[in-house]
Amino acid sequence: MGSFNLQFLYCIIIIALGYLLKRGGIIKEKDGEGLSRIIFNITLPTLIIVTFHDIKIETSLFLLILMGFLYGIFIGFIALFLFRKKQRNIKGMLGMMVPGFNIGLFAYPLVEVIFGKEGLTYFGMFDVGNAFIVFGLSYLIGSFYSKEDVKLDPKTVVIKLSKSIPLMTYIIVVIVNLIELRIPSTILNVAEIISAANMPLSLLLLGIYLNFTFDKSYIKLMVQFLGVRYGIGLVIGISCFFLLPFDDMFKYTLLMGFLLPTSVSVLPYSVEFEYDQKFVGTLSNITIILSFVILWVLANLLISP
Template identity: 20%
Template sequence: MVFKSGALLLVIIGAYLLKHLHIFGERDYKVAQGLVFNMTLPCAIIMSFATNKHDMRMLWIVLFGFICCLVPLFLVYFGSFRDEKQYRAFQMLNASGLNLGAFCLPVIQTFMGPSAGLPVIMMDIGNAMVATAGALTITRTLLHMDENFKALPLILRLRNIARDFLGSISFDIYMLMLVFMFAHITIPQPIVTLITPFANANAFCTMAMIGLMMEVPSVRKDRIELLKVIAWRAVFSVFIALGAWYLMPFPLHIREILTLAAFSPITIFSTKFTDSLTGNAKLAGFSLTATAVISLVAMTALHAVLPAA
């Protein structure tokens, strides 16, 4: 298990070093981003649905994921009132939300096999309802950061929000798989065979993307704000993990998966939204990388100490 997590960490470090050897450029992470969000992650989602039984009780995990993403967003809003507006936005966007599909899914499948992916995906369906677009809308509305958006007619605002959601292929696949689950539709085996190589590449591509995004911020205030986000996330992760372990009505192995998922890092969408609202791309990228390394260590340790199913 230590070697598995070490291999994932090695991919992050390797991609970071290759960037600093000028084999990759500063913006090449967008190529890896495109591969993950448009190819490997959607295929991994489909693969997990195709190779696991769909218990309708799993819908409780969707609700759990939604609450775990939405509630911290408002708690940080009230808890960060003394900070400057741009740093409040940074804290709200990065202290809330879980990087389940792009990070947690490949990590947990590396630890526990492909069958462990379905609970992560069900949790991410609820999480994604906020993280893929809702967090941006709520943050800029509460902090009054986008006068142009506020000036738009209601129908145009709703259309922009809908475009944010539907423009995410991963979110679209989540919704499609949910429809398949309700309709009891089985994914044909030839499709599973076709997407298997892409799904298997998800872990490597995700870790490489994180390594390519990594860059240490030079401003001291940025580093302080990152420490605040890490502190916020540590508190939220503990409460989410306790809720997953003691409250969720599922077998031991599913509760372990949800407990590990509670320690997921900052979402890719949060880094994108941070860049768009504050213009601080360097802080956004390093925040993801820093919390990804912390999450990898925490998830490895938890998997080692939690009771085996």
Template identity: 30%
Template sequence: MGAVLTQAISFLLVILVGYLFKAGGLLEERDGHTISKIILNLTLPATIIVGFNAVEIDSILIIMISLGLLSNILLVSIGGIIWRKKDTSDQALMMFSQAGYNIGNFTIPFVQGFFPAAIPFIGSFDTGNALMLFGGTPLLADKMLGQNRSSRGAKEVIFRLFRSPSFSTYIVMILLALFQFVIPENVLSVVKLFSSGNAFLSMFMIGLYLDFKIPRVDLTKVAKLLFTRYLLGILLALIFYFLLPLPQLVRISLVLLALAPIGTVSTINMVVYGNKASLSGFLSSMSILLSLILMIGALIFIL
């Protein structure tokens, strides 16, 4: 428990420093875009390579991919049903606020500090999560909303998926695991050098992106969205941990995933479907802070 609290305080401190750097004018939010490129194209793929190296492909990884898909389908459907009598933009807001997890920039760096052995399970779940974020969720939202905003064909969705360095790295590492290819230690030591900066850069970037400016009229709406997301997330976490016949590390991974913050692509889709950027930005910021608190609390309770 002491190690969990120490690591959690470290994460909070890095996020705070990032926010203070922005508030003090030393850095700007746009600097977060530069850091984001470093994370997405370098440190996160390196972390995935280290985590997946020498992993054996088994039924558990297939289950995790399936759960990544099914969780998103379930939650976006529930979101659409809950606000089915609202106007289209509000219904879309509820749907995208419930489905989609920020795994690459938040959950993996968080887990990296506690359970590095869990990264293959987290990454497998994220493979299913990415399939929904980049194509499945907008298609499902269109069907429930009677819209046709997501007109991407299958080829475009696949192309967009493989433009994501993390998704491409997942696929490459899974293929290497299928052929039982293990990256040599002397090569892996270089990759570890890059992966070691992933957690710090991710948390620092989150601090730069935190945004607490929002009109008061939208506060009630945000509160309802977050209450619904985390109520459903806690219920899902309880099901994952107490009902699934999986190893404990896998169940712990699923608990943390169920409590993970809203995915970045989901917040972008909120704006695409007619909602204000300020609202989605504030919603994302509050989701990150709430997820951090709940994930720490879950680890303290479990351990």
């Protein structure tokens, strides 16, 4: 366990480095947008290719896709019900933030440290279901409640899903795996080199986006949001951990997965739908810090020394 905690410490140092570079003016927060696009569209897809190209996908792993998708729908509608008395724009803002998890940027580097390649496989399958929530349900909720006369446009959502390079990579690589096609070794070798950059770049990006200042008037709304998201996630996660008849890695994935930070996609959504961007950004940062602490505690409790 000492080695694991040391790896966690390295993660914290890299995150802190990103934060200090921002505070020192060497890197600006807006630079994180370009770095984020590199991670989402290059390093993360290559990591998916390297992780999934030759693994044996068990039937139980497909259930992780369904679990990620159904949980997102469940907690999304629970949130809309609990926040039903809020103003329309607040309900839409909170409603789009509750479902969906930050797996590609936040979970992958930590899961790689905790569980290795096996963990990436499980969380990758969970992320496929999560992707439909992030780019589908969250987008629909944010769009619908942004203005009084907004109409849902399924075509827009479908187009957005098809343009998600990580999601399309998941689907293509899993299909290739199932039909037992071989990816050319040249592609795999190049992908492996690029994928090695995913963890440090993702951790640096988390540091760049960290912000410890916020408006005190946000506190009550933030506490309500965190209570819904983490309260429900903890109850469902613990229930799945003790009740489901699957292997430990499957149960670790659900328990930790339901307690991950809110998706980074809510930040561009807040711009597109004219929500309070400072509130969304601040609350996203809080979920990152809170989830980091929770995962460290869970990892120390669940993993044998």
